[in-house]
Amino acid sequence: MTTLEANPVTQTTNEVLLEADGLKKHFPVTKGLLVSKVTGWIKAVDGVSFQVRAGETLGIVGESGCGKSTTAKMLLMLEEPTEGTIRYQGQEIRDANSEQRRAYRSSVQAVFQDPWSSLNPRMRVRDLIAEPMVINLNLSRREMQDRVAKLLNDVGLSSYHANLYPHEFSGGQRQRLAIARALSVEPRVIVLDEPVSALDVSIRAQIMNLLMDLQNEYNVSYLLIAHHLATVRYMCDWVAVMYLGQIVEYGPTKELFDNASHPYTRALMNAALPSHPDIEQEEMILTGEVPSPLNPPEGCRFHPRCPFVMERCSRDIPEVTELAPGHIVSCHLY
């Protein structure tokens, strides 16, 4: 009834902070006893483009092996892209000098899925949270302490927690610590890789709400990696759906959820669990499993599992079509 309200055009006025353009990551497959020989390439990420805008959240959804985590790793400079560019505020980071790289490092932080492995068990909370500041900022001890105390308060913990070790915290609290650490250098972008999926159900909402509150307070953008569609709908302004290393559909959240167009997106939404027993779901269960990214199918990568497959799908790579402002899909149906 209020389609005009969600007009994505109003949102596009926000400045583009971080941009990926044609990003690819191919891992070599080697064989051989003594001298290893490359026999193939796993195309984990194969030409992905998206934009993260200031103060907004972009969600990347997909099943395991679709390349969403590898994409995140490239943005975090944990993996070197095989091809394509990453631009931060218009500056290409591949060409950046060491000073600019350092600036990038402290502008883009991360929170990972597993709260048990993302905090060094041998460091006190104080040192854990301060580590990014120690490396990147030139602060006095006093300033550092004050900042840690403030961060702890901001994420809903108390300053006396600073002296404890991670094992004294529960999963949800650890995730709060990880968030505090990520915020410590006041980054512009935080990559959230499945930040709530390892937590108990009753804790998830706490963390999601906390993240949204902090977004306003710190004016930070999020890149949210998730497999749970409802989480993405709740938290994101923009959504990209990935399948086998490629983005198959991309658009503003409401538009995309209301008018899901790519067969894969629709299959994902139908496969997702309903929030009420009376909700009738379209019967559209995909057969088979995700093919190996080592030898992805020709043409459209989704065609072997697609219910609407046409002859040309196995031959031609689909073009990108813009269905509505900002809502693009790559499928021969459109």
Added chain:
Amino acid sequence: MTTSTTENTAPVVLEVDGLKTYFETRWGTVKAVDGVSFNLRRGETLGIVGESGSGKSVTMLSLMRLIPEPPGRIVDGQILLEGQDLVQMNDKEMSEIRGSQIALIIQDPMTSLNPVFSIGNQVGEAIKIHQDIPKRTVVQQVLNVLRKVNIPAAETRVRDYPHQMSGGMRQRVVGAIGISCEPIVLIADEPTTSLDVTIQAQYLKLLKELQEASNIGLIFITHDFGIVAKMCDRVAVMYAGRIVEMGDVRDIFNHPSHPYTEALLASVPKLEEDVDRLYSIEGQPPTLHDLPTGCPFAPRCQYVMDKCLETYPLQFDVTDSHYAACWRLE
């Protein structure tokens, strides 16, 4: 609301009454399951929902009599499977029942199959144990069961080993083991948590079909209300070792009567609509060795009253088939 009226006439196959399973630990007695009662009818799906530490998995292990003893022990209660009390059975009698009348699908497909035996061997084992039939028939049955769970090319895959299969396929094999002897009751312990969304959908559909085909009583252990909405007829919500609310699935979703159920339902984001802000339950799930007196949910409850802190609430009926343990219903 004209729900929960029609079915429910099928015979009760499993009746659990006042089940208590305690563990002796260094920190004292942990009452992992503390007085749980429910029943299950033929062809019905019962969901047991809870977070980690709620006692749902210990309930499942107790039903199978697979509690490691020591430190665990079923201290009280009855588990009547078609009238026979499983709690009173000795090991040998229990072995005969396990796998043939009451079967289990466990959570992690990566670790629940023995890496050194072939798929066919592992599926056929239960058949060999429980049915006195010649070897050739066993092989035939294994193939049948594998086809039932939609394993493509079952004839060749029986010789495969678990590491040669994907997670989804392995979980199908675990499912095949579960139904191989056509049990009366099948317990599925979070069988899809480690599967991808589309694979999960396939698996749930398969389970539903299998259940309907052989009219199995299915107990679904999960932490996810989405699965309950999709699969279950009735739900039991567990918190700190007890059932805090139980009823028909629609009753629970439409009229959650325990504040915990209500809060949980409100804290889950929805795929179908925009939610401005989720309700968030403050605090942590309690640790079982250090439970407060009174209602264990009281410290996190938005409606907490003085009485809640003093006495554990009684069960109050909301409808004939729906009750909750909360003083607000008094």
Added chain:
Amino acid sequence: MAADATLVVQQPAVPARIARKLWQFRRWPLIPMFFLVLFVFTGIFAPLIAPHDPERGGLRDRNLPPAWEEGGSSEFLLGTDHLGRDMLSRVIFGARISLAVAGVTLGVGMVIGVASGLIAGWYGGWLDEFLMRIVDIKLAIPTILLALVLVLALGQSFLIIVAILAIAVWPRFARNVRGEVLQLKTMDFVALAKVAGASTPRILFIHIFPGVINTLIVLATLEVGIVILLESTLSFLGAGVPPPTPAWGSMVSDGRDRLAVAWWISTMPGLAIMLVVLSMNLFGDWLRDRLDPRLRQLN
């Protein structure tokens, strides 16, 4: 706060407090720890403790039995050997050799092992492949055989023995440290340190190395036993620290043909070896259970 206050009020009486303190130690391996401390102490202060010169004896006092046996003398508590040397003093000085060899060997082996394990685990690739193949080869060559060849070719000396044993111990350290590093490397906190811009040395020394220390301590205690056994075996075979320095292994060898006449010559030093190694193993097991239960598989 309130809880704290009540605790202060209800301070238990002094004996109860002591009892509680002692109760905390009930799972400590006190007996093994006592023997280990004794071993280290006698090793360091051997000249002050030993009642006699371990290398000089009188032929008049040959093959005297221990003090509690018939014919024994309270002057020689553990009896004397075939050359009339005091067994007790020799056992005490033997501790010195074992301690020195074990200490130096372990130090050297550990440094080499840790360094190569860290490098192999962290950098991976051909460097890892190369180092691990060396480890494999080393583990595939029986140490004692190698030692015999080296001793025969290069001669016997403390330095050569230590070198041989260090070669024997480093691969185990390298392999375990590498395994640990490989595991730590995949931990999210390492990735997050990189995200925060931490340099490689910072990650290695602040995030990785502390995670390896527990394994190292446990491994070291278990290796001490192995080194002492190896050293005594070499000296038993006549390829150890050259005589007349009293090494436990060669002392056992001295008494080999005299079991019927003077059983104590072999028994006493052997008992000393077993006590030390046993204590070390028990202590190591306890440490492992406390620090790093995952190491159960390790032997």
Added chain:
Amino acid sequence: MQRYLLRRILLAMVTLLAVSLIIFVMSRAAGDPRHVYLDDYSTQEDWDRLTATLGLDKPYYQQYGIFLGSALRGDFGQSIKEGRPSMEVIVERIPATLQLGLAAFAFSVIVGVPLGILSAVKRGSFLDMAGKVVALVGQSAPVFWLGLMLVFLFAVRWNDWFGDSLVPPYGRQEISSIILPAVTLGWFYAAANLRLLRSAMLNVLDSEYVKLARAKGVSNNIVIWKHSLRNALIPVLTFAGITLGSLVTGSLVVETVFAWPGLGQLAIQALAGNDYPLLQAVVIVFTLMYVAAALSVDIMYAYIDPRIRYS
């Protein structure tokens, strides 16, 4: 599987090569190797002949080639003490060593494996305690001392008490002679098997697939002997692969203690007599035996673990 085996075989070959290199380098490091064979009364002609055979006038890598070539033909030169080709001396000794090794291995399996399983299954029982003692003694007592103590107890003292020894303490004359050396040599190994198997069994018994097997209605005995044992043997075998060496090392010591006329004793005699040609041959043969044993363990490993068989 083929890749795995190929890798193992390659490693075995590299190991042998490494040992031969060490031996070669050591033979040169010890000084002019001609001194080993020739004394002051040898003629210049003798010296020249030997120079030519050993290739001492050629560069080192060629000398190594010559050394390797003759080693491949089984020619390790003349034993100094025996005055015969080293290989000839060795061949005579091999049966005794194999006999002892197999007996010790059998002992270690017969004692270690059942005790390891039972102490895991019946944790905290008397058997578990007994297993603990066996393991601790085996891992802490030096082999040579353990052998001597057994001799002292069952031969010397037994003789004092009963007028005759229970078993012959030395030599290889009677069949029962093998008992003491085999027990001595096998004990360490039995202890290792026991400890490893116990902890591996405990791990496996705690696993999800054992839980599922029980849920299928598999009886306790079958869970232990079929489902668990095969998995628990995997770490035991891994360990066996890298520590068969201790059996070899142990045989040096045990043969010396019990005057068992095998390769180990020969090695010590060679050491005592400065007989480098003989020692190097023994070392090569020992390494060969050890590498072969490790390789067969690897093959067995692949048989037990399908994850290796099919990769």
